[in-house]
Amino acid sequence: MPHLRLEVYSGASGLGREVTWTHTSDLPEPWRWVTGGEFLMTNGMSFPKSAKEQADLVRHLADAGVAGLGIGENMYCPRLTAAFTRTSDELGFPVLWIRYPLPFVAISRSVAEATLLDQSHRLARTVRIYDLIRRHTARGAAPADLLSALARELGCEIQVCDRATGEPWFPGTTPLDPTISDAVVALSEASKNVAGGAYGLPSVGDRAAMLTDIPRHAGAALVTLSDPRVGVDPIQLQHAATVVAIELSQTQLMLEHERRYGSGLLTQMLEGRMDVAGVTAQLADLGLKPESAVLVAARSEEPERMLELHNSLWRHTLPYLCLLRMGTAHVLVPDGPDTDSVLSRALGPTARIGISRTVGSLARFQDAAREAAWALSIAERRETVVSRYGSAVPWVGLSSVADAQTLVDRILRPVLDYDEQHNSRLVETLDAFLQNQRSWQQTAQAMHIHRQTVMYRIRKVEALTSRDLADTNSLSELWLAVRAAELLYTRDSDRSESTPAT
Template sequence: MAYRVRDLLETPHLRLTLKGGGDGLDTPVTWAQTSDLEEPWSYLAGGELLMKNGQTLPESVRGQTALIRGAAENGICGMVIGLDAATPELTPEAVALADQLAFPLMVVPYSVGFSSIGRAVADAAGSGRIAVTERVYNVIRQSMAHPAPANVLAQLERDLSCRIAVLDAATGAVALDASDPPPDDLRDAIVSEIAHRRGAIPGVLHVNAAQQRALVVEVPDEQPTVLSTYAFRGPSTELVHLQHLASAVAVLLAQQNARREHDRRIGAEVMSQLCDGRMSDREGDRELGERGIDAVTSCVVAAEGVSATAERRLHLGLGRRSVPHLLLRRGELLYALMPVTDTSLEVLEQRLGDQATLGISEPLGRPSRAPNAVREATWAVRLAVSTSRRTARLADARLFSALGDPEDARVVVDRVLGVLIDYDATHSSELVTTLDTYLRCERSWLRTSRELGVHRQTVVYRIQRIEEMTGRRIADTATLAEFWLALRARDLLAVPD
C-alpha cells in the first residue's frame, strides 16, 4: 500500500501541522528531501516531500507563491517548513494557492529534525525501492549474458510503469537502437530545453509538451546522451530509479558502441579497397548495398584537422542519425563515403568542430570511380581553407577551369612546381610543403614557422630559394595565383597514403 502525506500527518512523534492543501493528503510519498535551492525540483523527479529550512523561506507573497506553484507543477507531493526564530509567516496568498492546487503545506517544530521525517518515509518506501532497483540491474545482467536490448527496454518499461527513450542530447535522435522515440512534440521540447540551458542538465529536467510530461536525466556516455521517462502509468519515476536506470542504459550504450566500433574497422577496410581501385563495380555495389550506401547519390568527404576522438564521435553520431557511411583515415585526412544531405552535414559540423576543414567530391556514381572521388575531395579540402565556412565542394573548385581534368592538372603542376618537386625528391627537402604552408598561413613567417616546426629564418631562406629556382617573385599577384593553382592541382593528382 502506498505511503501517503496523510500517513505522515497521523504519525504523532513527527508533530506536523497542516497549513493548506488538505485535498492533497492522499498523494503518495516516495521520498523526503531537504533543499534550500530556489528551484529544488531541478534535482527531484516528483513524488518527493520537500523539506525546507524556515530561514530560506521567501518572505514575499511573490516568492512564497512561486515556490509553491513550482513545486506543485513539477510533481512534488508536498512541503514541510521547519519553524525557527527566523521563519517568516506564511502569507494568506500562499496558503490559498496551496488549497487551490491541493498541495499539502505543513510546518514542523524546531525541536523535530528533518531526519525523523526522512526516516519515516524511508522505512515505509525502502523495501519497494530496493526491489525495483534490483530488477533494473538483474535485467542488465541478463542482457550482458544474452544481448537482446529491445527486450531489455520493454522489460524495464514494465517494471517502472512508464515509457523510456534514450536520446542524443543535441539532436534528439534515438541514441540506443532498441529505444523508440517519444512523440515529436515532446522530443522537440526536450531538445529545445537542453539547448536553452546550453547543454547543462540539472539532476532532473522536467519537460512538458502537449499535455505530456517527461523526466530527463543525463546518461554517462561518450556522446551527449539523455534518458527520458514519460507516459507514466502511475506515480512519476523516482529520482533514485532514474539514476540507476541511467547507469544501466550506459552499459547498454557501451555494448552498442563496441559493436559500432567493430563495424567501423570492417568498413575502413572496404573503404580502403575502394579508394585503391581494388574493387570492381559488382563487388562494390554488393558491399555498399549491405551497408545501405547508394553509390549514385553518395560523395567522398575529406576532412582535415580531425582527431582520433573526433573521428569516433563522428562515427557514433552518424550511426545515431542512421546515416550510412564508411570512414578511412589516411595521413592527415579523414575520408568518409556518405550521402551529403543537410542532416549528414549537420552531424559533420557538430561532431568534428569548428576547426575541421571539409572537401566534398562529386557524387560517386559507381564504386570504380572511388579513386577519382578521393582526389576530388582532397582537392576540395585544400580549397576550403580559404572559405569562410571551411567547406568546399568540387563544383566550387570548377572556378579553376584550367584544372577541368587530371591531365590539365598535371600540365600545370609540371610547369609551375616541377623544378621544386624534382629538387625535393633529390635532396629530401621540403620546398613544396613550405610553399603550401606559407600560402595557407597568409604569408605569415611566424605562423608558417610554427606550423612547420622550424625557425622563422629557415622559412625565409626556403621562400627565397623557391623564388630563385622558379624565377617567380612571390610578392607578385600573378605569381601567387599560379602557385596556388598549381598546389591545388597537385592535390587533385595526389593519391593519399
C-alpha cells in the same frame, strides 16, 4: 503520527497526500532537488521574506509533487505572510510546524518505517529492470526491444538520442518530436529547469518530456514522455539509465571493432595496396558497391564529432568504411539523397566536406581519393559545408583535379622535382614571397631565414621555370600554379595519402 506532535499551519485539506520519503533542504529553490512525494523539512534559513516569493515557493513545491512542508519552530524562518497562507489553503498544500526541539531525523525514521511495503515494491521493480538487460543480451534482441520493455516497467515512453544532433541513438527506433530534438541539442548543463535529477524539455501535447543523463555516455541522453499527472519514478529512471548505459557500452564495443576493421581496409585502398577481387568481396560483405559509392574527405573543428562519425553512419543504417588520419576523416559510403545531410549533421556546423564522383570501379579509387581531397579544398576555401567534385563553381579558373594537375606540371614541375631531389623549400619560399607582396624582408621574417637566402631561392625558381617575377604574365602564372598545388596537396601530410599522378 501523533507522537511527532506536528502542528498544522495551513493547507489542511491536503493532509491526505501520500508521503513516500522525507527530504531536508535549506536551498533557495528546493523544488529543483525533489522527486515527488517527499515531506520537505527546513529550518527556514533561505526562506523568502516577501509575500510574492513565499506564495511562489508554495506553488513551485506543489507543482513538483512535494507532499507537504515542515518548518522548524523557533529557528530561522521569517514571518509567514497572508499570501503564503492563502496560497497553501487554495492548493491544499499542507504546511506544518515541527515543534522545537524535535529532530528532523525522528520524522525521517517514522516515514521510512511506515513505507517499508512501498520500498519493497520499489526494490522488486528495480530487480526487474536490471533483469531486462540479462534477458535482452541472452536473446540477442534489438535495442528497440529493450527500450520497449523499460517503457512498460516505468509506464512511460522512452527514447535514447544523440545529444549533439537530437537524432535516435539506435537505428530502428522512433525519432523524437522536432520540438524536443531541437531542445535536446540546445540544452545546456547550466539549465535550471531541473526536477528529480532530470532536465525539463518542452511538452508535446499532453505529455511531459524530461531528459536524463546516461552514465559514462555523455554524448547520449535518455528522454521520457509521460502523463504529467502520473509522472515517472525518478529513482527507477536512474536505474533505467544505467541499464541503457550497459547496452550502449556493448554496442560501442561492437562498433569500434567494425570501425577498426574498416579503417584497415580503407588504408590499404588509399595506399593502393589491394587485391581487387579480395577487396571487392570484402566490400560486398559490408554492403558496399563501388558502382554506387562515393569517397568522402572531411574535417571539423569539433574532434569528438570526428571520432563519433562512424556511429552516426551506423545509426542511419549506412554501410561504411571510415578512417581518421592526420585530422581528416576518409569515408566510403553509398551515395544517396540523404548522404550530404547525414554527414553534415554528424560533423556539425564547422564541418567541411568534400565528396568525389561515384567510384564506379576499384580501378578508379585513387582518382576518387584525389577528387574528394579537391572537393574538400574547395569547401574550405569557399567556407561551404559540402562540396561535390564537378558540381562546385570553378576556383581561380580550375574546375577539376586534371586542370590543376596540368597547370602545376606545366609551370611548377621543375621546382617540385628540384625540392624533392635536394630536400629544399623553393615552392614554400615562392608561396611566402607572393603572400608577402614580394617583399624580401617580410618574406625572410616570415620564414625566419636571411634576406639573401630568400633572394637566392626566388632567383632559382625563376631560372627553373624560365619566368621573371617582375613580369606581370609570369607573376600571374606562378601565383595560379602555387594555388593549384595548394589544392592538390591540401596539407603536407596529405601528400603521402593521395599524390597526384605525375
